[in-house]
Amino acid sequence: MIRVRRVVAVAIIIVIPLSVLLLPSFLKENAEILFLNTFSPVMKVSRVMRSGTDRFFRGIIDLFKAKDENRRLLLENRKLSTENLHLKEAQKENARLHRLLSFDETKVEFSTPARIVGRDSGRWYHTVLIDKGFSNGVREGMCVVSGADLVGKVIQIGNKVSKVLLIIDHHSRVGAIVQRSRENGVLEGRSQLLCRLNYLSRNADIKEGDLIISSGLTQGFPKGLAIGNVMNVHKEKYGLYSYADIKPAVDFGKIEEVLVIDHGLEKSESL
Amino acid sequence: MITLKITILMAFIAVLQSAILNFYPLFGKHTIDFICITVVFLSLKYGWRRGGYAGILGGFFEDSFSSAVLGCNAFSYGIVALFTGIVSTVLYREHLSTRMMMVFAGSLVVYGINMVFQLLLTSGVTFSTSEVFQSAILNTAISPFVFYVIEKIRID
Numbered sequence: 160m161i162r163v164r165r166v167v168a169v170a171i172i173i174v175i176p177l178s179v180l181l182l183p184s185f186l187k188e189n190a191e192i193l194f195l196n197t198f199s200p201v202m203k204v205s206r207v208m209r210s211g212t213d214r215f216f217r218g219i220i221d222l223f224k225a226k227d228e229n230r231r232l233l234l235e236n237r238k239l240s241t242e243n244l245h246l247k248e249a250q251k252e253n254a255r256l257h258r259l260l261s262f263d264e265t266k267v268e269f270s271t272p273a274r275i276v277g278r279d280s281g282r283w284y285h286t287v288l289i290d291k292g293f294s295n296g297v298r299e300g301m302c303v304v305s306g307a308d309l310v311g312k313v314i315q316i317g318n319k320v321s322k323v324l325l326i327i328d329h330h331s332r333v334g335a336i337v338q339r340s341r342e343n344g345v346l347e348g349r350s351q352l353l354c355r356l357n358y359l360s361r362n363a364d365i366k367e368g369d370l371i372i373s374s375g376l377t378q379g380f381p382k383g384l385a386i387g388n389v390m391n392v393h394k395e396k397y398g399l400y401s402y403a404d405i406k407p408a409v410d411f412g413k414i415e416e417v418l419v420i421d422h423g424l425e426k427s428e429s430l
Numbered sequence: 431m432i433t434l435k436i437t438i439l440m441a442f443i444a445v446l447q448s449a450i451l452n453f454y455p456l457f458g459k460h461t462i463d464f465i466c467i468t469v470v471f472l473s474l475k476y477g478w479r480r481g482g483y484a485g486i487l488g489g490f491f492e493d494s495f496s497s498a499v500l501g502c503n504a505f506s507y508g509i510v511a512l513f514t515g516i517v518s519t520v521l522y523r524e525h526l527s528t529r530m531m532m533v534f535a536g537s538l539v540v541y542g543i544n545m546v547f548q549l550l551l552t553s554g555v556t557f558s559t560s561e562v563f564q565s566a567i568l569n570t571a572i573s574p575f576v577f578y579v580i581e582k583i584r585i586d
């Protein structure tokens with residue numbers, strides 16, 4: 160009898176997770192959203208606790224660095240003021256040229272800032288949880304950025320929390336181009352905080368240090384978002400393609416706030 | 431009552447790991463797998479059935495907080511509980527070194543199963559064996575502190 164009970168218990172431990180794995184994806188998604196919604200208030204409180212502790216320790220460290228930092232910032236300020244003047248001129252010129260060529264401006268239909276309230280262990284998967292969800296206007300497939308740098312896209316939404324797939328995750332695919340030479344490729348996550356630009360032509364004009372930007376060919380991602388810089392280029396002896404390892408522009412280990420943007424996603428869904 | 435306490439403990443550890451501890455990786459890249467350590471501890475102390483329950487529950491939490499397919503981690507932690515239960519019948523399980531050894535083996539089992547799932551479900555996956563071993567060693571090194579804390583909670 161004990162033996163039978165033991166066999167049943169073993170079967171349950173193995174069968175339950177496996178049967179959940181085989182459930183239809185909409186059921187799995189609903190279950191995950193239920194978990195997310197249940198725990199989102201706790202995660203927000205944890206984030207406040209974490210940032211409070213962070214601020215305290217950073218404050219102490221920053222005090223020691225303040226003098227040098229101040230001197231460096233003064234110099235940088237002067238340099239940036241000059242640069243700003245030039246950029247304003249360039250912006251005006253750019254606007255004039257855009258009008259002249261009848262270019263469509265990159266339109267962002269919706270944007271909302273969000274804080275990162277959770278992240279996974281980073282061993283196999285690279286996702287973060289943000290404190291904005293359906294009730295804040297966030298929708299699945301929206302693009303997530305930090306400044307002008309690409310972070311990832313929303314893959315699951317709860318009521319007040321959403322899951323963001325980072326560009327370094329294995330499941331992530333983004334159309335990308337080399338800014339200097341306009342060579343096209345597909346950016347794939349490679350974990351270990353790296354990405355790979357695949358499907359470059361064999362004789363692609365790409366070199367170490369080149370900036371990679373989004374091509375705008377992937378739905379939901381605007382064109383021109385910085386992705387990262389080329390670390391090294393691999394050209395195989397045979398084959399049609401070459402590929403390059405990319406160091407992302409975003410420091411995914413330290414990122415705390417992001418911006419969720421809708422680049423015409425809702426419009427395309429309604430069409 | 432113990433089941434309820436285990437449920438609360440696993441939910442607490444999953445949230446703590448996702449919302450706080452994963453933000454501070456050791457040596458910039460290794461996060462400690464507190465769920466695995468807890469599952470091993472519970473399996474050794476309260477038997478593999480309770481450990482298995484804790485593993486499945488903790489795994490479901492971890493799956494829903496990450497991009498993993500729901501059930502993937504639940505399965506791997508369930509197997510860790512079973513494995514720990516089976517091995518512990520032939521080992522002296524009260525000694526700290528045995529517990530630490532089980533955490534090391536359990537971590538490798540979790541990584542191994544995750545690797546298989548990744549290879550089956552995702553294309554172009556790369557993994558480094560040395561990193562897997564480093565993470566397992568770190569889990570093992572941290573485990574006495576986690577054991578101490580859980581022991582203090584007094585689940586029974």
